[in-house]
Amino acid sequence: YAFKASAFSMRFSKRPKRCLILVTALFVGLFYVLRTHRKSTSVVYSNTKIYILTATYPRLVQRAELTRLCNTLRNVKNIHWIVCEDSESKTNLTATLLERCGVPYTHLFAETPSFARQMPSVPYWTHPRGVAQRNRGLQWLREVLVQGHDKAVLYIADDDNTYSLDLFEEMRSTRRASTWPVGLSGELPWEGCVTLPENRSHISSMWVAHNPQRPFPIDMAGFAVNVNLVLEHPTAALDYNLPRGMQESHFLLGLGLKHWSELEPKADGCQKILVWHTRTADPVLASWRRLQAQGILAPPIQDPV
Structure with missing residues (x-):
């Protein structure tokens, strides 16, 4: 036993x-x-390419802004940078910067119509900026890409914002249209999409202060769209004749979308801030103007500011 x-x-x-x-x-x-x-x-x-559309305009900090954005994009794989400047022709400053940057690019120009030009005494947010330039970039996409053939995403990136490299990898998987929170936007520390802990794959609400009833209450920096949507809807564009804050909604409605709840939440279910709506302060040049008034000129230098 x-x-x-x-x-x-x-x-x-x-x-x-x-x-x-x-x-x-x-x-x-x-x-x-x-x-x-x-x-x-x-x-x-x-394998999905990101087309990054940037509108830019001449100002003292323009080269500094574009250089900073160039240095960011140098670290992102499989992209194409579309830069459209507010000018009647291509400028040497932008052309030289893009050539030196090392990022695949297309250089375009489109002049803002006189009726839409901003007066120096008027706050910057009262007039939409970059409409003609962004529309020219959309036109170029439709001329070059083929619907259903090119696997790509479009992102409209201002030249003065600050971008995390993670943002571009997040948007790369966009099926139709995706979104994420934007820092320092809409007079809030951040604004944008909100998801619930039990379901991070669906947007439950939008956190925004200005006109929350908009179909898409988001900043231009807060979404990306599949290029096929742009090609399927050839008339989708931006418009000068829109109330403040309606450019994004007008564009997304033109792409066949109806409501913010259709958007795909990115950035860990809208839990991370990967882009900030920043602005470079205007440089103080009082001493320069005083010296010019006295007939004292700065020594010649090869590079523009």
């Missing part, structure tokens, strides 16, 4: 070990499958 009991206990003691080995093997297999799937998904989306 002692022998039988000992044999039984040995068989019984082996079962937990076998179960442990089986469970470990299952976890290792599951980890491998998930890792492989994640890698394959990453590879699929890494």
Whole structure:
């Protein structure tokens, strides 16, 4: 009986070990499958090109702003930078900067019509800026890309905002239109999409102070769209004759979208700030003007400011 009991206990003691080995093997297999799937998904989306459309205009800080944005985009793979300047022709300043930047680019120009030009004494937010330039960029996309053939996403990026590199990888998987919060926007620390803890894949509300009844109460920096939407809707564009804050809604409605709840939440379910609506302060040049008035000129320098 002692022998039988000992044999039984040995068989019984082996079962937990076998179960442990089986469970470990299952976890290792599951980890491998998930890792492989994640890698394959990453590879699929890494093949998606991002077209970054930037409107720019002449000012003292223009070169500094474009240089900073260039240095950001240098670190992003598989992009094409569309830069359209507010001018009657391409300027040497922008052309030289883009050539030196090292990022694949297209250089365009479109002059803002006289009726839409902003007076120096008027606050910057009273008039929409970059409408003609962004529309020219949209026109270029429709001339160059083929619907259903080019796998790409469009993002409209101001030259003075601040961008995390993670933002571009987030938007790369946009199926139709995606969104995320924007820092320092709308007179709030941040504004944009909100999701609930139990479902981070669906937008439950929008956190915004100005006109929350808009179909899409978001900043231009807070969304990206699949290029196929732009090609499918050839008349979707921006418009000077719109109330303040309606450019984004007008454009997205023109792409066939109806409501902010259709947008795909990015940035960990709208939990992270990956872009900030920043503005460079106007430089103080009182000494320069005083010296000019005295007939004292600055020494010649090869580079523009």
